[in-house]
Amino acid sequence: MRSFDEVAAQRARDRQNQLTKPPGSLGRLEELAVFMAGWQGRDRPELNRAQALVFAGNHGIVAQGVNPFPADVTALMVQNFAAGGAAINQICSVAGAELAIVPMDLDRPTRDFTQAAAMDMPEVHAAMSIGADSVDPKADILILGEMGIGNSSVAAAQAASVFGGRAEDWVGPGTGAEGDVLARKQRAVSTGIALHSPSTARETLAAFGGREQAAICGAILRAQELGLPVILDGFICTAAAAVLRRDDPEALAHCLIGHESAEPGHRRLIAALGMRPVLSLDMRLGEGSGAGVALMVLRAAIACHGGMATFAEAGIG
Structure with missing residues (x-):
């Protein structure tokens, strides 16, 4: 490293x-x-070459009714990325970043973490390897983002597992959960953190998923090997990165948090990490959008x- x-x-x-x-x-x-x-x-x-990676995955936890949108929206959004129609496409265009979308077995969701571990260890390693292999060693900066219906529930469970607290401390609306959907989301996360007791980064990824979070971790570790600075996106991306601190307190030393998301748990997570976001714009879209805007600030600084x-x-x- x-x-x-x-x-x-x-x-x-x-x-x-x-x-x-x-x-x-x-x-x-x-x-x-x-x-x-x-x-x-x-x-x-210098910032001659900026790479943006958006990993996409699907999640078995969606079966618990934690999201107002069905899981097939993930694949539809990946198509939108490919067609250039998403926010991240526009932001990367003006920020000068090369965008790559990496779907992670969208037809094979992870398992429901209220019933069993979301992934087995070979699945974790495979997803982390995809993340690591996706990093451009010639890049000067790496932007990380994600897409996956249900993955804010995964992020809340990961954050609670690493830093403690109740599900209610970490669970937010995500893509618009409210009322009964939000209550189901809180119950699912409570059940998950009671069921699983991981102690390492890979055990945490296995317990709760998802493949895109594991890929984010693999990309972060590869970037550290290369000495490549990383800009993390919002709550989901930061929660994925945070599990690496279980193995190494300095695992995120080369990372910046691009923005403070409007997702309620993100401010608590940032404080727990002792990090400072570049921006606070009340964004909560995901897909690397806040990190892409932060890249523009970084370009101004350089x-x-x-x-x-x-x-x-x-x-x-």
Whole structure:
């Protein structure tokens, strides 16, 4: 696994202090530039190639009536992605990211985690391998997103398993659950976390699923091997990533959280991780949309860092 290059990061900080602005006046943009410098190992980081991966999967937990939409919507949305008609297509276009959609056995949902483990260990490993193999080693930044009817229930169960708390602390509306649907969602998550007691990342993925969450974890681990910075999307993506902390407290050191989702559990999850989102725009769409918007902010940070003149270059001072 690659580690953060403190020498490159310090050189980036030194450069920030020489640019034609009051020190610290670009706020978080300066921090983001230094973060990128440390992970890219150069004091002037670049964003020539951005990759966006959206993994899609289906879930047996849908049988518990936890979602107002049927599972076949997942495949229909994958078709919409392929046709260029989704929000993530538009965001990647303006943000300058190459988008790839990776369906994960959509005709074979994971098992209902209120009845049994969602996946067996070979299924977990296979999904993680797909995620790892999907990462472009030539990329400068990786954006991760997901699509899957029922996967906000999976995320709530994963978060509760890793950080504790009741189902009610983590379960939110997702794609619009309310009333009886929301109550069923809370009961399903309560049943799942009472039934399963995983202690490792892979056991957590096996217990609750889904394939797209396991692929996200595989992609994160591969990115860490490459020293490739990652932008995570909202609640579902962040909950998937969080299970890796069970094996390694520094597993997400190379990751940014793109935005704070409007999904209620995401703020609690961000606090539990001790991380800070780039944006807060009341988004809760998933599919990598918030992470894609965060990429635009990251591009602004790197453009200022690399393109601004120093006081000496500008003849000031």
